[in-house]
Amino acid sequence: MVGAAGKITWQQALAWRMKRHMLEPLGDSSATEVVARLCGVQAQVASSAELAVRLRQVESNRSEVSEAIAIGRLIKTWAMRGTLHLLPAEGAGNYLSLMAAGRTWERPSWQRYFGVTPAVWEALRPAVREVLDGKVLTREELIAALTARPGFGHLGEALRSGWGTLLKPLAWQGDLCFGPSRGSSVTFARPEDVGIGWKGVPDPALSAPVVITAYLAAHGPASAQSFNNWMARGWLGKRLTDGWFAETRNQLADVEVDGERAYVLAQDLDELASTRPSTAVRLLGGFDQWVLGPGTDDGHVTPVSRRWEVSKQSGWISPVAIVGGVVAGTWDLRGDSLTIRWFSESGPPPAAALADEVERLGRILGRLLIPRVEA
Numbered sequence: 001m002v003g004a005a006g007k008i009t010w011q012q013a014l015a016w017r018m019k020r021h022m023l024e025p026l027g028d029s030s031a032t033e034v035v036a037r038l039c040g041v042q043a044q045v046a047s048s049a050e051l052a053v054r055l056r057q058v059e060s061n062r063s064e065v066s067e068a069i070a071i072g073r074l075i076k077t078w079a080m081r082g083t084l085h086l087l088p089a090e091g092a093g094n095y096l097s098l099m100a101a102g103r104t105w106e107r108p109s110w111q112r113y114f115g116v117t118p119a120v121w122e123a124l125r126p127a128v129r130e131v132l133d134g135k136v137l138t139r140e141e142l143i144a145a146l147t148a149r150p151g152f153g154h155l156g157e158a159l160r161s162g163w164g165t166l167l168k169p170l171a172w173q174g175d176l177c178f179g180p181s182r183g184s185s186v187t188f189a190r191p192e193d194v195g196i197g198w199k200g201v202p203d204p205a206l207s208a209p210v211v212i213t214a215y216l217a218a219h220g221p222a223s224a225q226s227f228n229n230w231m232a233r234g235w236l237g238k239r240l241t242d243g244w245f246a247e248t249r250n251q252l253a254d255v256e257v258d259g260e261r262a263y264v265l266a267q268d269l270d271e272l273a274s275t276r277p278s279t280a281v282r283l284l285g286g287f288d289q290w291v292l293g294p295g296t297d298d299g300h301v302t303p304v305s306r307r308w309e310v311s312k313q314s315g316w317i318s319p320v321a322i323v324g325g326v327v328a329g330t331w332d333l334r335g336d337s338l339t340i341r342w343f344s345e346s347g348p349p350p351a352a353a354l355a356d357e358v359e360r361l362g363r364i365l366g367r368l369l370i371p372r373v374e375a
Contacts, residue, residue, distance in 0.1 A: 014325025089195030
């Protein structure tokens with residue numbers, strides 16, 4: 001049965017979400033468990049991905065994330081919003097399944113742009129899997145092997161694109177993922193060859209309830225539209241995601257958050273309703289899931305007037321300071337100098353709490369940081 005609708009405040013909701021993110025209190029989970037809880041960690045900047053994990057652990061190990069990747073507990077692949085993510089190998093296929101459900105490669109505009117007809121695409125997938133079978137290849141090695149085959153010679157330029165647009169649908173269907181770097185060169189492999197517990201890419205009907213419940217357990221309360229934006233910035237289509245939510249409805253509860261309708265898991269409703277607002281202060285790195293989970297256009301987390309300071313050109317997401325879950329400033333680090341730009345509307349900077357966070361960040365980074373607060 002669907003839980004009865006409840007009324008809560010956004011202060012409560014964000015405090016509960018901070019607990020689920022292992023930000024208040026901090027957690028003692030492994031790197032793989034943190035990544036699983038957050039529904040993946042964006043990873044085009046490796047140091048930001050590592051920091052996202054370590055900032056959620058009471059005690060952390062500098063090499064834990066890289067070791068989890070090396071042994072195959074975590075895999076790196078294109079996932080939500082077409083961006084690079086770390087995902088637990090065992091459940092990664094569920095996220096990829098929903099991305100593949102958008103079937104971007106079937107759009108006429110996509111086919112015209114890349115010169116990939118349906119027939120070429122159907123031949124490309126098995127060719128990629130064959131070329132990578134039991135191997136780890138650099139991008140150039142993969143491209144050379146593919147373009148040497150009849151019918152693929154014209155794909156070289158598209159395959160070399162730094163955006164990986166032609167490769168992403170292959171990742172979403174489980175044909176490839178990133179392998180261990182070879183010097184400064186990225187490599188590609190088959191997920192089953194580098195991921196422990198890889199279970200393939202299930203049908204979206206099976207994956208949707210898994211991903212929706214995981215998302216709401218970490219990023220709820222949230223709407224189906226927020227989920228859609230997080231997955232693919234809306235291009236999956238409202239009808240598709242609304243259908244997935246309808247199929248998951250018996251696990252969900254309706255809540256009213258300061259007058260806005262949203263979903264949480266029915267099993268979490270009582271805990272959410274009893275949560276008290278938080279005043280906890282945290283410094284979070286760039287591309288953190290705290291901001292990306294609800295999206296930078298969610299004014300409850302990122303003030304609307306400050307979005308441009310958080311979400312910058314070329315998809316860059318700034319490191320942020322949060323108070324009670326709300327972004328209250330941004331920060332950057334140059335050498336040992338840490339500059340915190342505090343938003344005036346956030347009130348006086350909490351000096352003691354910020355000092356504690358600066359000291360904690362310094363321990364994680366292994367150096368003494370010299371802070372400066374610009375209010």
